Amino acid sequence: MPQSVPVFDRPTIIFVDDHMLVAEKPAGLLSVPGRLPENKDCLVTRLQGLYPDALTVHRLDMATSGLMVFARGADAHRALSQAFADRQVAKRYVAVVAGQLAGEGEVDLPLITDWPNRPRQMVDHAIGKPSLTRYRAVSQGDGTSRVGLEPVTGRSHQLRVHMMAIGHPIIGDVFYAPPDAQAMSDRLLLHAQSLVLPHPRTGAALEFQSQVPF
Incomplete structure (x- = not known):
């Protein structure tokens, strides 16, 4: 059962299934933890409070907002990482x-x-x-x-x-x-507005859109 997280820490999740999830990163939040203790708060840590198997596939700059995809589990992580490496992902x-x-x-x-x-x-x-x-x-x-x-x-x-x-x-x-x-x-x-990528399990093309906040 996923852990509950405070409402103010709860990420905006666009899509989730057993293999991947897509979430919105707000401007000013790190994608992954930084080295210093004050930089431990980040999107992947917040997501792992809800889905402990969430793994980082790519990053956005701290100052950039928008869509990020995360793998759920090692197999999905390998598939999504390969899709990025093969330029099968359109951002x-x-x-x-x-x-x-x-x-x-x-x-x-x-x-x-x-x-x-x-x-x-x-x-x-x-x-x-x-x-x-x-x-x-x-x-x-x-x-x-x-x-x-x-x-x-x-x-x-x-x-x-x-x-x-x-x-x-x-x-x-x-x-x-x-x-x-x-x-x-x-x-x-x-702002990362659009993300098109193959599903890590089925290979089906998925497209996600985000409203630009400015």
């Missing part, structure tokens, strides 16, 4: 970026950890890992644009660095946006 995000961005395109810039300034990442054409993001402008506002983003690869901070690299940092990004763009929101305006 789509919505962001609000600085400046007027129109049309659609790709950002193909290799990324590597900026070790003296961790957890920041940076573009490095010599030794960076291949990284590809597709973008599509949705609408323009007062000095900002709403953009759909599709990470083809899954590097750390990929969407944030790629948008910054083309001159359109994500609003509220304390790592990569200039101070005026940081100050436009009290959170990073990046």
Whole structure:
């Protein structure tokens, strides 16, 4: 019988069966526990209070909100991890970026950890890992644009660095946006809106959607 958890800690679960679950991660909550004692609270720990067999398959940045999938048990974890490795999982995000961005395109810039300034990442054409993001402008506002983003690869901070690299940092990004763009929101305006993946047991294609909170 799953343990009960306090209402204020209870995750928003979009889907659950015997093999997997999909949940919403709020902005400001870690995906997995951090090293320091004050960083132990996270989405997977909260989920394990309800489903003790929940296992992490992928992560979202602490500042990013949206959909995450978790395996239930080792077999499902292997299947879902393989699906991510084989790029059978399609993830789509919505962001609000600085400046007027129109049309659609790709950002193909290799990324590597900026070790003296961790957890920041940076573009490095010599030794960076291949990284590809597709973008599509949705609408323009007062000095900002709403953009759909599709990470083809899954590097750390990929969407944030790629948008910054083309001159359109994500609003509220304390790592990569200039101070005026940081100050436009009290959170990073990046949300994992859509997730398409094969079921770890049946292989059936599943699609999940999340309402963008900004």
